[in-house]
Amino acid sequence: MPGDKNEIDFDIELDKLAKRIKSLRVAKGYTSYEVFAFENSINRVQYGRYEKGNDLRYTTLLKVIKALDMTPSEFFSEGFD
Amino acid sequence: MPGDKNEIDFDIELDKLAKRIKSLRVAKGYTSYEVFAFENSINRVQYGRYEKGNDLRYTTLLKVIKALDMTPSEFFSEGFD
Numbered sequence: 261m262p263g264d265k266n267e268i269d270f271d272i273e274l275d276k277l278a279k280r281i282k283s284l285r286v287a288k289g290y291t292s293y294e295v296f297a298f299e300n301s302i303n304r305v306q307y308g309r310y311e312k313g314n315d316l317r318y319t320t321l322l323k324v325i326k327a328l329d330m331t332p333s334e335f336f337s338e339g340f341d
Numbered sequence: 342m343p344g345d346k347n348e349i350d351f352d353i354e355l356d357k358l359a360k361r362i363k364s365l366r367v368a369k370g371y372t373s374y375e376v377f378a379f380e381n382s383i384n385r386v387q388y389g390r391y392e393k394g395n396d397l398r399y400t401t402l403l404k405v406i407k408a409l410d411m412t413p414s415e416f417f418s419e420g421f422d
Contacts, residue, residue: 273400273403274400277399315400316398316399317396317399318355318358318397318399318402319349331421331422332417333419336416337417341413
């Protein structure tokens with residue numbers, strides 16, 4: 261349905277999410293995503309996929325946001341509009 | 342690991358999400374979640390579960406947020422801290 265307001269380009273949205281996660285991880289001083297994931301008890305292989313734009317469950321995203329020491333509102337305040 | 346900073350009570354977090362989705366759906370004038378879901382091309386049974394606190398994929402959450410005519414930052418600006 262062209263013009264369907266629910267038409268979302270998920271690739272673009274997942275790319276925004278990936279970029280946001282990665283930039284915050286680097287801003288926290290972690291050059292290695294694997295060290296960041298390990299230190300925060302997040303599966304390293306899975307975490308690597310999130311920074312590459314894979315979809316993930318809301319609860320998993322909350323784990324990542326928490327590991328970045330942010331609240332959901334802080335996390336989503338930038339990079340998604 | 343007590344005190345592990347990643348210790349998140351997912352039930353509480355999913356309940357916050359469910360309440361936020363439902364309150365915004367009602368605020369848009371939809372007394373029936375089924376009509377809201379149908380009009381926004383979202384599976385009605387699945388949508389009902391999101392308002393009851395089921396976990397969901399990020400891309401699915403984006404569909405709900407879009408159906409509520411909000412951006413992610415607007416959606417997460419309230420109800421999650």
